[in-house]
Amino acid sequence: MKIVLVNPPHTAIGSRIPREHLPPLGLLSIGGPLLDAGFAVSLVDADLADLALPAIVEVVQAAAADVVMLGHSGSSSVHDTVVVLCDLLKAANPELIIVYGGVHPTYHWDEILATCPAIDFIVRGEGEETATRLMRALCNGTALADIAGIAYRQDGVPVASAAATMIMDLDRFRVGWELIDHKRYSYWGGKRAVVAQFSRGCPYLCSYCGQRGFWTTWRHRDPVRFAKELAQLHREQGVELINFADELPTGSRKAWRAFLEALIAEDVPLLLVGSTRASDIVRDADILHLYRRAGVIRFLLGIESYDEDILRTVNKGSHTSEDAKAIALMRQHGIISMATYVVDFKEQTDRDYWRSYRHLLRYDPDQVQLLYATPHRWTPYYATVQDKKIIQADTRRWDYKHQVLESVKVPPWRVFLWFKCIEVAMQMRPKAIARVLLHPDADFRHAMRWYTRIGRRVWCHEVFEFFFRTRHLRIRPTLERFLGKSLAEREYALARQRKSPQAVTVVRFNGHIRNDAANSPAAQLERS
Structure with a gap:
């Protein structure tokens, strides 16, 4: 077959x-x-x-x-x-x-x-x-x-x-790396790269997350075996960068530290990028030097919002004080911080966007990523917004980079304007430019320059697309009418034990x- x-x-x-x-x-x-x-x-x-x-x-x-x-x-x-x-x-x-x-x-x-x-x-x-x-x-x-x-x-x-x-044993099955020609895949400015996964799942209960219930619970691979696999990819295939697919690779301090130490022992010049929670960075303040020695160059911090009320509403389980501290700790150890900001979790005004921008300035992340709230029917979040109207009927654009839910207090064109202006203002700050040009770490400078180049191209494309290709609905159905009722009862996709x-x-x-x-x-x- x-x-x-x-x-x-x-x-x-x-x-x-x-x-x-x-x-x-x-x-x-x-x-x-x-x-x-x-x-x-x-x-x-x-x-x-x-x-x-x-x-x-x-x-x-x-x-x-x-x-x-x-x-x-x-x-x-x-x-x-x-x-x-x-x-x-x-x-x-x-x-x-x-x-x-x-x-x-x-x-x-x-x-x-x-x-x-x-x-x-x-x-x-x-x-x-x-x-x-x-x-x-x-x-x-x-x-x-x-x-x-x-x-x-x-x-x-x-x-x-x-x-x-x-x-439960993620090492039972191997990745079929031989199915690809590694020379054809690159990231981070032409570096040969792969996506890898140390763990699956997340123990937190963020109501909007479309992945947590899919994996059902958090598990991880054997730290030493995983480090050896990454080292082998470098030695045999010339892989230079590992992009973690994990929702939370740092979920266990013990397992994550064991992985970092094992990868350091392999002595391979890999760069590691991924996503984690600010609270784990704060937790690991005393071992962040191991992060950098192992090759961690950037972590995206799933901050999502700078409003404590919104964080409680979406069950984020984090606090703004931890977010700012995590960014400062990462900077001390030469690790790039990327902060996310998700638009449309609640009805926002122009003043709310201004406040969020001011929060971002205080946090002083190295990079930012702005996203639109995008509802998935199997998440608890969906039921909280199913009566809201949608402005985008083309589900191919439900990709977190296009506005889906109607904002009553601010029209879509002005939401987009805030979105784009905040991105430019954050990346054009003197501090950000200095990190692009003058940071003492060559890997850090390369990463900042690459992100600036990519961001500039994406930014121009998004502006052109919004004004010349995006079509928002004039007659706007509710989310429930457009997609159907919530499927939150299906959120947990896997069984923990074998049943009869x-x-x-x-x-x-x-x-x-x-x-x-x-x-x-x-x-x-x-x-x-």
Whole structure:
């Protein structure tokens, strides 16, 4: 059986403008176990090659694929592209089996199977074991109902098996690095780069996060084995930069310190970038020197807002005092801080935007990233905004860089103006410019200059797009009317323990899933 993994082209600005691409870790993580199980596997990275959809079909046909597996990095913004691509693939080869996985299809499985006849199977939750078991079942003709974590059609009706069990030992499955040509992937100003994952999940309960429930609970890889893998990528493939896909790689101080020390012992000149929480930086004040020695050059701090009331509303579990302290600590150790600011968590006025800008100035981060609140139906946040009106009907633009929810007190053009002006004002400060030009650390200067170049190109593109291509709705439906009711009861996608076999639950398009393993309350979130 020939399996082709397809990374579809993404329309998000961040994917198209920088001309630098990172490999699709999710598909590579599926590819490794499939290769080890004896399947013939290849990868078509259409996002890297910027392939048009008909060209992808030609490549798949040339590969004589029996199965196509598609996935993406987790957002819903590429889903419409996936649907069109699957229709084209099926039209070209009706016998082709199409499997779709990732965060969005995990939660929208019944709607997708009811409305997208070209898609045959959906893998729900972590896919390493589930995808391999599905392929073996298709080869051997065994019962699909016995495979946890899939959805398909039974007599034309979407059905789902029991939730797959969480992978507690993340070292059981390897990443299929051999599926890519490492020379084609770069980031950070032309440095050869990969995406890697030390841990999965997050113990915090941020109501807007579309990833936390997908992973269900926090787990991590063996620190020493992970460090050896990264060192091997440098020595054998020339990898220079590791971009962490983790929601919270620093979740366990003990495990994270063990990883840092192991990577330092490997003595490889890697640069590490990722995201974490300000509270973990403050917690690790006494070991931040290990961060820098191991190669940590930048962490994005998920600050989101500078309003304590908003932080409490979205269940962030952090405080503004920690945020400012974390930025100061990172600067002391030569680590670049990137602060996020999310617009539209609440109805904001011009004065609110001004106050947020003033907060950013006081925090003095090295880099900033401004985002728009983007609701996902499976998150608790969705129910709190489902009565708000939307201004953007093209879900391909629901990528955190386009405004989705209507702002009643400030029109979209002025929200955009605040958005762009804050970015320019923050990056053009004398302090920021000095760090670009005069910082004593060459890696720090390179990172700041690269981000400035990329930011300038993205900024100009976004301004042009807003004024000449963006079309906001004049008649604006509510979010619930546009997308449907909340799916928050499905938030936790994985089961913590193996259950006794459960009967397949038949769910019609407008019905409700009844699967105790998938819908049970969250098990105790834990740190390793």
